[in-house]
Amino acid sequence: MNLTVNGKAAEVAQDALSVTRLLEELQVAQREYVTVELNGDILDRADFDAITVKDGDTVEFLYFMGGGSL
Numbered sequence: 001m002n003l004t005v006n007g008k009a010a011e012v013a014q015d016a017l018s019v020t021r022l023l024e025e026l027q028v029a030q031r032e033y034v035t036v037e038l039n040g041d042i043l044d045r046a047d048f049d050a051i052t053v054k055d056g057d058t059v060e061f062l063y064f065m066g067g068g069s070l
Contacts, residue, residue, distance in 0.1 A: 001055040015055065019048040028061055035062040 001017075003010045005026065012025055019038070023031045036043045037060040043051060053059060 001053075003053065003056070004058040006060055016052045019043060019051050019053060022053050022059070023048070023061075030063070033063055035064065036060070037062060 001012045001015055003012065010026070012022070014021075014025075017025060019036055023034065023036075028034055036048070038051065038053065039058050
């Protein structure tokens with residue numbers, strides 16, 4: 001399956017994967033903190049097992065960080 005992940009082409013052996021499995025397959029760091037955007041929609045973490053990523057999808061992995069003071 002061909003995807004666009006964080007703006008770059010990526011290939012995964014399976015035809016369809018849950019978001020949870022995709023995170024594992026791509027060895028995404030700090031999975032417990034990542035926010036996933038699929039085709040422009042921010043996903044609820046509770047739905048990661050139920051939502052399937054398919055060929056041609058665009059996925060963004062986002063990390064929101066708090067800032068400090070200057």
